[in-house]
Amino acid sequence: MRTWLRRNLFRTWWDALLTIVFSGVALWAMWSVFRFVVFTGRWEIIDVNLTLLLVGRFPKDSLWLLYGVVTATAFWGAAVLGGGEVAGALAPSRAERLMLAVRRFGLLVAVGFVLVALAGVQESIWFVVAIVAALALGRQVKKWRRKITALRQLPAVIWHGVLALAPVVMMVLTIRSADMRLWGGFLINFYLAFLSILLCFPLGILLALGRRSSLPMVRLVCAIYIEAVRGAPLFVLLLLSGVALNFFLPPQIDPGPVFRSVTVFTLFTAAYLAEIVRGGLQSIPKGQTEAGRALGLPTLKIIFLVTLPQALRNVIPAQIGQFISLFKDTTLAGAALSIVEMLKISQAITKQDAFLGRGYIYEVLAFAGLLFWVGSFVMSKESQRVEKKLGVGQR
Amino acid sequence: MSEHVNADATQMSGGRTASEAIVVMEGVHKKYKKFSALKGVDLKVAKQEVVVIIGPSGSGKSTLIRCINRLEEHDEGRIIVDGIELTLDIRNIEEVRKETGMVFQNFNLFPHLTVLSNVAIGPRQVRKMSKAKSEELARELLTRVKIPEQAVKFPAQLSGGQQQRVAIARALAMKPKVMLFDEPTSALDPEMINEVLDVIKELAKDGMTMIVVTHEMGFAREVADRVVFMSDGEIVEVGTPSELFDHPKDPRTQKFLSQIL
Amino acid sequence: MLQFFILLSVASVLYWLWNNYRLNVAQSKIPTNFQFLDNPSSFSLPGNALDQSAPVRRAFVQGLLNTLRVSIAGILLALLIGTLVGIGRLSKNFAVRTVSGTYVEILRNLPLLLLLTFMNLAVVLKLFPRIESAWVPLELFVISNRGIAIPWFVGSGTTLLIILGCCIAAMILVSSCCKVYSNRTGKKVRTILISGAVFIVVMVAGWSLFGFNLTLPVVNERGSLGGIRIDPSYFALLVSLVLYTSSHVAEIVRGSILAVPKGQGEAADAIALEPIKKMQLVILPQAFRVAMPALGNQSLNLIKNSSLGAAISYFELTQIAQITVGNGSPAVPAFTLTLIVYLAISLMSSLIINIVNRRLALVER
DSSP states (O other): OOHHHHHHHHSHHHHHHHHHHHHHHHHHHHHHHHHHIIIIOOOOHHHHHHHHHHBBBBOOOGGHHHHHHHHHHHHHHHHSOOOOOOOOGGGGHHHHHHHHHHHHHHHHHHHHHHHHHHHHHOOOOOOOHHHHHHHHHHHHHHHHHHHHHHHHHHHHHHHHHHHHHHHHHHHHHHHHOOOOGGBBBHHHHHHHHHHHHHHHHHHHHHHHHHTTOOEEEEHHHHHHHHHHHTOOOHHHHHHHHHHGGGSOOTTOOOHHHHHHHHHHHHHHHHHHHHHHHHHHTTTOOHHHHHHHTTTTTTHHHHHHIHHHHHHHHHTTTHHHHHHHHHHHHHHHHHHHOOOOOOHHHHHTTSGGGGGGTTTHHHHHHHHHHHHHHHHHHHHHHHHHHHHOOOTTTOO | OOOOOOOOOOSTTTTEEEEEEEEHHHHHHETTEEEEEEEEEEEEEETTTTTEEEOOOSHHHHHHHHTTTTSSSSSSSEEETEEEEEOOOOOHHHHHHHHHHEOOTOOOOOTSSHHHHHHHHHHHHHHOOOOHHHHHHHHHHHHHHOOOGGSSSSGSSOOHHHHHHHHHHHTTOOSSSSSEEEEEETSOOOHHHHHHHHHHHHHTTTOOEEEESSSSSHHHHHOOOEEEEETTTEEEEEEEEIIIIIIIOOOHHHHHHHHHH | OHHHHHHHHHOOOOOOOOHHHHHHHHHTTTOOSSSGGGGGGGOOOOTTTTTTSHHHHHHHHHHHHHHHHHHHHHHHHHHHHHHHHHHOOOOHHHHHHHHHHHHHHHHHHHHHHHHHHHHIIIIIIIIIIOOGOOBOGGGGGGGEEEEEEEEHHHHHHHHHHHHHHHHHHHHHHHHHHHHHHHHHOOOOOOHHHHHHHHHHHHHHHHHHTTEEEEEEEEEEEEEESSSSEEEEHHHHHHHHHHHHOOOOOOOOOOOHHSOHHHHHHHHHHHTOHHHHHHIIIHHHHHHHHHHHHHHHHHHHHHHHGGGGGGGGTHHHHHHHHHHHHHTTTHHHHHHHHHHHHHHHHHHHHHHHHHHHHHHSOOOOO
């Protein structure tokens, strides 16, 4: 212990000085945060407005649909994801696996507990039970796929299609149930990000392929689009979509703010994704295309079966990074358009009669910051895991 | 378990007298987490002695010499170089590094500096020589390793053998008392190995104390005063080249030599 | 064949959009050219010589200047702080390493708008006191929710630039003398200290020579008198941009230092280079070559992120565009102009970064 102290904190007198200064600052900061969270923070404002913050004015009697979506996704995740089981001597012990799971999901679970504690209603307890049950069921289904011959022989497409039906059906029901103008809060941040990610994928890949096309006109058009979008600030594009989109559509169509922001996010992220995918394609050695040609495959098949899958796999970390940025940038939609996403609601609730003018801004921003931070942090940690697992980025 | 071998400088070739030890290692242990890289190594190297260390990969040869200039920190035991003991004190470490020169397997030349600057940077920054004097010294050394005309080029423009010779010049520029070589020719194409070995042989002839880790047995036979065979983090056998190569005593030494020679 | 089809579909989509645009514009009778730039702006910007009758184009120019003001200061500070934090993250000292790591991990994962809202609402508007009870640290500054007032000079701006030029020239002269001396004798010369001292001496001499006066800000009922006041929204925007971007810069710097092969550090250790020299002469030159493209990217991001100033009413380019549109300028041309300006800044910066990159590239065979 003493040698560790000497080596890491007090090597020279300059070192010791740095240690004292930095530790002092760190301890003061930790104490202030602790004091704020436990003692001086007035958390009633979050307590009262929790539903508003998380889902906006989503109708209360349809909330079970949202619970359904989360549960169904948990089931699907447990049934589909996760690495292969390692058997035999190398398999980690129960305790080690528990430690790994805690490290990986501990933060999410902790935040979940905080939310449940704040909500404090009976139904949240049921919700937690439902999620745990869904996870367990998902793992079990995964085991059945391996063990029961009839299930194992089903082609992958059918198996995954059926499994994915669960969350997809729930999502479709949810979208159709409530008027989108009532949606708000964290739900809308998620929804905007999720939809934009889904839609920008095909467009981004097409743009990347177009930029490498042999036809000069196609290459030029794609290049112009990508460079123009990458040079423009997202905020200005959102503002533009608020006032100018009407001019480009026939007068009968008046899209709501959600449509406008999803359009902008999709077009914007597609350009960045195109550059990422192009980088991935460039990193594939020429030998791959040559091998494909030697086998007699037509160019399109080579692209979609050989080079593109490898390129996409190689740039997974960069893609996840882009999506994390998108997730954080959904806050801009609240500032530029009239979407009541969580940051905007946070500021709005400080103006409610019960809370006006008493400096509640610290508490609401802390809560909003916590949710965004945990989401972003967990996604980037997962991205690092994927990077390590695929061995990508290591020469 | 084999007997613990104590490698003192008791026999030397070439008629040189045994002088005081310039490098002393006593009971040196080094562990990486659970793996023991060095298990109780004792070694004394005298002035002007040339010690060649051989052994299978993973035997701890590189770790041994990297502990001497503190590129690795030993966990137990004592290492004393030219009277200075290696401890946590950073001033000791810097003093020791000034007296030892190291040549790496992968050359490790600074790619953003010219060849001349690579050699001159040590004397200039550490020995505090003036720019002119350090460059003069650098040119001398480049002539000594027979590539004076490469002075203004960048390392990437040189062949592997030339780069390694620049690395030797860079180490010599600090006027060290001991030169450490970590597999200096292992990364070279076969046709360039000899040009580098010739330079090292000349250094030995000029009386430089050297510890060389290598697989080049012919070189070892020609130049070494003592050959040390290491395996699994221990010194297994020590002897003059003729003793060790022609009459190895330990079965592990015999096995290794039969695979190499 | 396939490409022709793609081109055709893209062209038809574009044509459909353009057609809608024409029809809608004809209907609404809003002009679509750039004539609005000559109209009177009908708003004024505080602290600038812009009144209500000045043409809109002057407002845009002012907005552009404000964007550049916050961007340049932001880039310099973010690069400086980010580099220090990035190096700190690799320190052998546990305390330094942990604090730097926490700084990066917290700031990197927060949305910029959240940081900005926090700085604006929670710090500048709430924390900073009202003018009656303003903070006056060291009797030199006046900090309130109307801004930060710092001591400033009274005198002509051009004379100040001349003095600055002389100071810089003197610094360069003195540091080259120091370098020659140190090369000749090999002795260590504290170049930075000496040229810093020279800078200050020349600056003070110049000031007293030209009769410059230092004014200290003093509180009066409506604000502060004397000195110069840093706009609170400028302060909030600058601090948020710097905090956010510096965390990304720190990660880039850390990654680039780790990308330098381990053997380089070992070779520097083997010739007993002391740690600061090792960083300065061996590691950082190689690390920066690797980091250049990513750092250039971050600088561009900062410039684009400055558009968020519109969310806190800082009068940079985007905010100006919004205000003029609110006051009657046609929306599409105004925002198109804004976009073109941002694009131009982007492309020029990319060009500069590419040139610097090519100059710095390591010489290959």
